[in-house]
Amino acid sequence: MEEYVLLMRLDILTKDAQPSPEQMQEYMKQYHDWVGGIAAQNKFVGGTGLSTEGRVFKHDNVVTDGPFAEIKESIAGFITVRAKDFDEASKFAKSCPILNGPGNTVELRKIVSVHDKGD
Amino acid sequence: MNHQEIIPHLFRTEYRKIVSVIAKRFGFEHLEIAEDIASDTFLTASQSWGLNGPPENPTAWLYNVSANKAKNYLQRLNVFEQKIAPAIEQTNDLVNYELDMSPQNIIDSQLQMMFAVCHPCIATEAQIGLSLRILCGFGIEEIADAFLTNKEVINKRLYRAKEKLREENIKIELPSEGDIEERLDTVLATIYLLFNEGYYSISQNKTVRKELCLEAMRLCTMLVENRSTNKPQVNALMSLMCFHASRFDARMDKNGHLVLYEEQDVNLWNADLISKGGYFLHAATSGNKVSKYHLEAGIAYWNTRKEDTKEKWENILQLYNRLLQTEYSPIAALNRTYALARANSSQQAIVEAEKLDLQDNHFYFLLLGDLYAAVDKTKAKENLAKAYALAKTESDKQAIQRKIDRL
Numbered sequence: 001m002e003e004y005v006l007l008m009r010l011d012i013l014t015k016d017a018q019p020s021p022e023q024m025q026e027y028m029k030q031y032h033d034w035v036g037g038i039a040a041q042n043k044f045v046g047g048t049g050l051s052t053e054g055r056v057f058k059h060d061n062v063v064t065d066g067p068f069a070e071i072k073e074s075i076a077g078f079i080t081v082r083a084k085d086f087d088e089a090s091k092f093a094k095s096c097p098i099l100n101g102p103g104n105t106v107e108l109r110k111i112v113s114v115h116d117k118g119d
Numbered sequence: 120m121n122h123q124e125i126i127p128h129l130f131r132t133e134y135r136k137i138v139s140v141i142a143k144r145f146g147f148e149h150l151e152i153a154e155d156i157a158s159d160t161f162l163t164a165s166q167s168w169g170l171n172g173p174p175e176n177p178t179a180w181l182y183n184v185s186a187n188k189a190k191n192y193l194q195r196l197n198v199f200e201q202k203i204a205p206a207i208e209q210t211n212d213l214v215n216y217e218l219d220m221s222p223q224n225i226i227d228s229q230l231q232m233m234f235a236v237c238h239p240c241i242a243t244e245a246q247i248g249l250s251l252r253i254l255c256g257f258g259i260e261e262i263a264d265a266f267l268t269n270k271e272v273i274n275k276r277l278y279r280a281k282e283k284l285r286e287e288n289i290k291i292e293l294p295s296e297g298d299i300e301e302r303l304d305t306v307l308a309t310i311y312l313l314f315n316e317g318y319y320s321i322s323q324n325k326t327v328r329k330e331l332c333l334e335a336m337r338l339c340t341m342l343v344e345n346r347s348t349n350k351p352q353v354n355a356l357m358s359l360m361c362f363h364a365s366r367f368d369a370r371m372d373k374n375g376h377l378v379l380y381e382e383q384d385v386n387l388w389n390a391d392l393i394s395k396g397g398y399f400l401h402a403a404t405s406g407n408k409v410s411k412y413h414l415e416a417g418i419a420y421w422n423t424r425k426e427d428t429k430e431k432w433e434n435i436l437q438l439y440n441r442l443l444q445t446e447y448s449p450i451a452a453l454n455r456t457y458a459l460a461r462a463n464s465s466q467q468a469i470v471e472a473e474k475l476d477l478q479d480n481h482f483y484f485l486l487l488g489d490l491y492a493a494v495d496k497t498k499a500k501e502n503l504a505k506a507y508a509l510a511k512t513e514s515d516k517q518a519i520q521r522k523i524d525r526l
Contacts, residue, residue: 032440032441033436033459036436036437036440036441036443036444037471038454039440039443040475042447044447109329
């Protein structure tokens with residue numbers, strides 16, 4: 001088994017893009033049902049949602065209050081899954097419910113341990 | 120009660136207290152001596168009470184006699200140590216022969232003993248065995264019965280566990296404030312397994328099974344009643360056990376066969392335990408850490424509500440979604456898929472169920488049979504037939520056959 005990270009990016013800043021509380025509840029349910037389905041296959045390793053607060057540290061002591069002012073696509077959360085190959089991990093990524101929203105993306109990356117050669 | 124009834128009863132409640140107090144006084148390395156003195160006390164009781172009848176206050180009598188026996192032992196030991204082995208270093212402690220049998224010391228000693236026998240350096244099954252022997256006063260035969268094995272195996276297991284605890288120099292004491300959360304994890308895991316051993320065991324002995332559950336609840340009560348161990352997760356486990364235990368009389372018929380949840384007589388559910396479960400669940404919300412016991416207690420709470428509402432199944436589904444992320448188990452995966460069918464749809468649940476890799480589990484095919492029942496009777500039958508073939512006990516097979524007949 002290999003491990004993969006799914007990085008979920010969506011627009012969490014634009015006012016128009018903000019869902020109503022009812023929509024939000026429905027989105028959260030879809031999201032939790034999706035993660036629960038992965039966990040029920042014993043393929044969930046870890047992960048979490050992220051708040052909109054944050055800071056970005058750059059070269060030369062530059063600190064900004066997050067990347068949010070600059071890009072619309074912020075990382076809203078990530079999960080790590082177990083999968084036998086890229087294909088199986090892709091199936092998890094494809095079925096992520098945030099993809100129902102236009103502009104949202106899920107980035108799939110294989111985890112390479114520092115001890116691996118990283119084939 | 121005459122002395123023949125009263126002695127086994129007192130053995131169950133007092134043996135552990137005497138052992139804990141003496142072992143705490145002597146040190147864990149002399150645990151066996153503590154056990155011998157406690158057993159010897161009961162032997163003396165049965166001889167003396169058989170002749171003269173039980174004393175007015177049997178418990179005080181037992182404490183008195185065991186304290187005297189402990190004192191005699193210490194004096195003999197002292198003679199041995201001073202006269203025969205002067206080289207052996209003697210602690211000042213040993214000079215005080217009196218045993219403190221005050222209620223507070225009895226409670227403290229048992230609580231500290233709980234942490235000692237649930238030390239992570241010994242295997243889980245040894246922790247449960249020692250807990251049953253020393254903290255619950257179970258006989259070796261009863262423990263063997265609960266584990267579906269024989270006395271020799273249990274004796275060996277307990278002997279090795281005690282040796283190991285001695286080697287590791289385990290003390291009978293509460294862990295420090297900083298270690299208590301971590302050590303509490305093992306203690307709670309042992310109590311949880313002890314309860315499950317009684318609740319889900321395939322042993323047909325209903326009395327032993329119920330006692331295992333009650334003992335687990337009693338041990339957990341001691342943790343709840345102590346300020347330093349009264350943590351949210353302890354209350355959550357207590358709540359979970361109360362909710363489950365509320366169905367104890369409804370889920371087994373007279374012959375010790377399991378009665379399925381849907382077929383249970385709600386009048387047999389214990390309302391008192393359900394309300395206690397609610398009380399402990401409320402007490403469990405005082406922190407901000409959500410343990411697996413919180414999630415399981417939440418599920419157990421919804422299961423005490425028989426009416427089928429959308430709200431019930433949606434809540435159960437979300438609790439299982441979180442529980443599986445905390446700790447995977449096949450049974451949680453199957454229950455989660457059933458909740459998915461009830462909260463969302465059978466079609467969606469079938470798609471998800473087919474992804475579960477549990478082909479050797481008869482509950483898996485039972486679930487598929489249930490899910491297909493509403494959509495495709497042929498497929499439902501095929502799956503139930505597979506479940507029937509994999510089922511291990513006669514009562515499971517009968518329950519599955521009833522489902523097939525009903526299709």
